[in-house]
Amino acid sequence: MAQQSLSGAWQLRQVGTDEWLTGTVPGGVHLDLMAAGRIADPFVGDEELRVQWVAERDWEYRLEFAVEANVAAEDHLALVFDGLDTLADLSLNGELLGSADNMFRMWRWDVTGRLRPGANELAVVFRSAVQRAAELDAQRHLDSANDQLPGAPYLRKAPCHFGWDWGPKLPNIGFWQGVRLEGWSTARLGDVRIAQTVDRRTAVDRPAAPELARARISARVEVEWTADGGSQAVEAVMRVAHPDGRVETLRSVVDPDRSLASFAVEIAEPELWWPNGLGDQPLYRVEVELVAGARRLDARSFHVGLRTLELRREPDEWGESFGFTVNGVPVFAKGSNWIPADAFPARVSDERLESLLSAAADANHNMVRVWGGGYYETEAFYDACDRLGILVWQEFMFACSVYPLGDEAFLAGVAAEVAEQVRRLRHRPCMALWCGNNEMERGWVSWGWDRPENGDLKAAYLRFFGETLPAWVAAEDGTTPYWPSSPSSGRPLVEAIGKRGGDQHEWVVWHGLAPFADYGREVYRFVSEFGFESLPSMATVAAFAPDPGDWNLGSPLLDHHQRCPSGNARILFYLAQQFRLPHDFQGLVYLSQILQAEAIRVGVEHWRRERERCSGALYWQLNDCWPVSSWSSIDYFGRWKALHYATRRFYAPVLLAAEVEGDTATLSVTNDLPQTWRGELRWSLERLDGTIAAAGGGAVEAVGLTTTSLARVPVPNSALDRRSLVLVSELLEAGARRSLVITPFVPDKHLALRCPKIELEMESASEAVASKAVASGRMEPPTVASGRAASAFVASGRRASGRAASGGQAAEIMASGRRASERAVVRLRSDTLARWVELSLDGAEPVFDDNYFDVPAGRDVATSFELPDGWDLDRAREALRMRSVVDTYS
Numbered sequence: 001m002a003q004q005s006l007s008g009a010w011q012l013r014q015v016g017t018d019e020w021l022t023g024t025v026p027g028g029v030h031l032d033l034m035a036a037g038r039i040a041d042p043f044v045g046d047e048e049l050r051v052q053w054v055a056e057r058d059w060e061y062r063l064e065f066a067v068e069a070n071v072a073a074e075d076h077l078a079l080v081f082d083g084l085d086t087l088a089d090l091s092l093n094g095e096l097l098g099s100a101d102n103m104f105r106m107w108r109w110d111v112t113g114r115l116r117p118g119a120n121e122l123a124v125v126f127r128s129a130v131q132r133a134a135e136l137d138a139q140r141h142l143d144s145a146n147d148q149l150p151g152a153p154y155l156r157k158a159p160c161h162f163g164w165d166w167g168p169k170l171p172n173i174g175f176w177q178g179v180r181l182e183g184w185s186t187a188r189l190g191d192v193r194i195a196q197t198v199d200r201r202t203a204v205d206r207p208a209a210p211e212l213a214r215a216r217i218s219a220r221v222e223v224e225w226t227a228d229g230g231s232q233a234v235e236a237v238m239r240v241a242h243p244d245g246r247v248e249t250l251r252s253v254v255d256p257d258r259s260l261a262s263f264a265v266e267i268a269e270p271e272l273w274w275p276n277g278l279g280d281q282p283l284y285r286v287e288v289e290l291v292a293g294a295r296r297l298d299a300r301s302f303h304v305g306l307r308t309l310e311l312r313r314e315p316d317e318w319g320e321s322f323g324f325t326v327n328g329v330p331v332f333a334k335g336s337n338w339i340p341a342d343a344f345p346a347r348v349s350d351e352r353l354e355s356l357l358s359a360a361a362d363a364n365h366n367m368v369r370v371w372g373g374g375y376y377e378t379e380a381f382y383d384a385c386d387r388l389g390i391l392v393w394q395e396f397m398f399a400c401s402v403y404p405l406g407d408e409a410f411l412a413g414v415a416a417e418v419a420e421q422v423r424r425l426r427h428r429p430c431m432a433l434w435c436g437n438n439e440m441e442r443g444w445v446s447w448g449w450d451r452p453e454n455g456d457l458k459a460a461y462l463r464f465f466g467e468t469l470p471a472w473v474a475a476e477d478g479t480t481p482y483w484p485s486s487p488s489s490g491r492p493l494v495e496a497i498g499k500r501g502g503d504q505h506e507w508v509v510w511h512g513l514a515p516f517a518d519y520g521r522e523v524y525r526f527v528s529e530f531g532f533e534s535l536p537s538m539a540t541v542a543a544f545a546p547d548p549g550d551w552n553l554g555s556p557l558l559d560h561h562q563r564c565p566s567g568n569a570r571i572l573f574y575l576a577q578q579f580r581l582p583h584d585f586q587g588l589v590y591l592s593q594i595l596q597a598e599a600i601r602v603g604v605e606h607w608r609r610e611r612e613r614c615s616g617a618l619y620w621q622l623n624d625c626w627p628v629s630s631w632s633s634i635d636y637f638g639r640w641k642a643l644h645y646a647t648r649r650f651y652a653p654v655l656l657a658a659e660v661e662g663d664t665a666t667l668s669v670t671n672d673l674p675q676t677w678r679g680e681l682r683w684s685l686e687r688l689d690g691t692i693a694a695a696g697g698g699a700v701e702a703v704g705l706t707t708t709s710l711a712r713v714p715v716p717n718s719a720l721d722r723r724s725l726v727l728v729s730e731l732l733e734a735g736a737r738r739s740l741v742i743t744p745f746v747p748d749k750h751l752a753l754r755c756p757k758i759e760l761e762m763e764s765a766s767e768a769v770a771s772k773a774v775a776s777g778r779m780e781p782p783t784v785a786s787g788r789a790a791s792a793f794v795a796s797g798r799r800a801s802g803r804a805a806s807g808g809q810a811a812e813i814m815a816s817g818r819r820a821s822e823r824a825v826v827r828l829r830s831d832t833l834a835r836w837v838e839l840s841l842d843g844a845e846p847v848f849d850d851n852y853f854d855v856p857a858g859r860d861v862a863t864s865f866e867l868p869d870g871w872d873l874d875r876a877r878e879a880l881r882m883r884s885v886v887d888t889y890s
Contacts, residue, residue, distance in 0.1 A: 028174035074183025083177030190222030215270035273305025276389035305429025319500030323615025333616030364651035372438035373399030385430035398437035426477035531620035531631035532599035587888035690857030765823035
């Protein structure tokens with residue numbers, strides 16, 4: 001097969017006008033108009049409101065091209081469009097090829113004999129999806145739960161393009177993926193179905209080295225012949241490259257009267273693929289090709305991970321379980337929900353996907369839910385999940401609306417979409433679940449859709465997600481589990497969504513304005529969505545609101561970049577419950593992120609403690625599609641909020657947590673590892689200045705895959721003591737601190753905090769290792785060797801600079817003069833409890849090993865970061881900034 005890319009520079013015009021502009025493929029009309037200076041960036045200010053006309057018009061792209069000689073030499077030619085968004089009419093040399101109406105499909109047109117020698121012209125007219133959707137909605141309105149432009153459910157286009165409670169109304173128009181010309185002769189590959197099976201015997205306390213009976217990788221290869229393929233046989237070849245580099249090759253001759261070839265490779269010592277945190281992710285590369293003599297006709301490659309995966313739904317004392325088991329090990333799903341990474345999908349690079357998913361894996365995520373209101377992600381997304389050990393809960397693209405599922409033409413398009421997407425993704429080790437839709441079962445039960453005039457639509461819903469769609473999935477993928485909706489009881493519209501079985505979206509906190517503690521009122525079998533909003537970082541706010549005069553939660557621009565009804569008011573409501581009012585907007589931004597981190601921590605720790613009953617907690621949401629106040633833990637520009645740092649702690653495989661109920665604080669360890677964890681607990685009830693009121697601890701033996709209660713500590717009785725005492729608990733492994741937890745007994749606003757004086761040291765990571773520091777997370781302090789200069793200074797809280805007050809004297813930075821390594825280690829020691837310490841660099845934005853953490857009096861806490869390019873330790877010391885909660889009001 002020969003290919004010629006037709007991506008790159010095209011021409012663009014509004015239909016009905018004569019002016020042609022430069023266009024780019026992949027791309028979109030909004031992006032091209034921005035590049036031409038015809039519209040402003042709709043992400044800045046309220047420019048979104050001024051560009052609504054763009055999606056209401058029709059647009060035409062054209063390209064003049066010549067067919068490359070190697071492609072022209074092939075017998076059959078096809079134009080292939082990997083992603084058209086959405087309603088498109090295509091013409092070649094003035095002749096209509098056909099029309100597209102589904103963003104979620106690849107479109108292919110046979111152009112054999114229709115291409116000219118020399119110049120050819122390809123034209124694509126994109127019709128307004130906004131106008132067409134409105135026309136259909138006027139004929140019959142379909143209910144929707146979000147403030148979308150009307151008629152969105154009629155079109156197979158990302159629902160969130162029409163608006164959502166975190167996204168703009170900017171319906172994309174154009175080529176969201178590439179265009180190419182394909183040529184082929186004799187035969188080519190049709191459907192290639194890769195499967196893997198693992199038969200194993202293992203004890204759950206040895207997951208990293210199970211005793212395996214055997215494993216197998218198989219392929220079922222369809223061969224598509226040309227009509228004039230003749231009598232020449234071709235050879236189908238499968239090569240399997242093992243993780244250690246070994247390659248096995250199998251061959252099969254395929255005669256012209258056959259269309260199938262089958263292969264199977266037995267693997268004697270398979271290397272298992274594990275979710276993040278439970279083991280490694282070895283991948284086997286499988287290549288399938290067709291050859292005719294010395295000529296390669298076609299080829300495809302796949303990455304396969306050897307593993308077993310089950311969705312276990314078994315009767316138990318609470319109802320029916322709902323949890324994933326991988327290689328025989330029950331996995332507590334820890335992760336987040338994924339939305340499109342940009343409102344303009346062509347702008348999402350492979351590197352951006354890798355960065356976001358790597359950040360998730362670095363923060364101990366092992367699952368991501370690809371939400372049904374966006375689009376099926378690109379290969380780069382799933383490649384990253386395979387490599388990183390992130391399981392994928394994959395939804396089909398239906399969300400929060402009633403769809404015309406009784407319309408035969410609509411269903412025919414969806415059938416093609418489903419077959420293509422399932423075939424594309426079914427072989428991947430990351431694929432954990434096919435889910436029918438987002439929140440449609442809940443809509444029929446709770447959102448007023450179940451009215452007499454919607455009777456046919458309700459029947460179509462039950463038939464499609466209960467019978468049609470699962471049958472389609474089973475025909476293309478007989479191994480990955482299917483689930484009808486999220487959330488669902490598993491018996492749609494028969495059994496209520498709740499805590500007995502299935503998954504739940506828990507919004508009692510935030511939408512219900514309940515206190516964080518209310519997460520602890522219910523234990524669900526799997527919590528696939530819950531969340532809490534915050535503002536993005538100040539740098540992100542400044543990007544969409546460059547005038548500081550707009551830096552006010554009540555300003556029009558801050559409201560415009562907040563799409564949840566009453567969202568900013570909800571932030572203030574919860575802030576007033578937990579914190580003293582900040583004296584500036586920067587403090588409000590910071591506190592909003594602390595609130596978000598605390599809300600999600602409380603929920604996750606509760607459900608993890610109940611892991612025998614609950615099997616997963618996926619917060620809403622990992623990422624943003626534009627700069628906005630939202631539920632994300634990483635904002636649009638990739639900046640980590642406090643929540644994302646917190647996930648590293650509350651998603652850790654071994655979790656130390658404290659739960660306060662009445663007059664008792666209970667310390668427990670939840671161990672998500674299959675093997676027993678052994679270490680030591682230390683706890684102390686102490687005043688904010690470090691004075692010990694009571695202490696205890698002892699050896700810990702935490703059995704795998706369960707929660708172990710460690711200690712019960714009496715809570716102070718008097719209101720004054722509760723304001724001045726906190727519980728400090730530490731978990732140690734081999735003498736080194738693994739986790740440090742501060743538990744107050746009153747909201748932060750009532751704690752008797754005072755401005756901390758924090759001593760800081762900074763050195764290179766190589767020096768830290770030499771001094772036997774623990775190089776990740778919160779570290780025990782090294783013993784500074786005699787004669788070695790250390791950088792040290794004291795900060796009063798707001799700013800860690802070279803000069804800060806300390807007992808009326810300025811402390812001087814002592815530069816080591818040593819050449820810095822790539823990472824710098826920062827150690828902190830405070831004279832009083834410092835809550836939610838935030839570190840930053842003036843002039844750079846590194847990701848710290850840990851951030852937004854507590855520093856109790858008299859203990860050393862450490863973190864590290866990668867030095868920015870061109871920086872040394874001296875520059876980093878001068879640029880280091882710091883604040884804690886008390887700085888927002890003192």
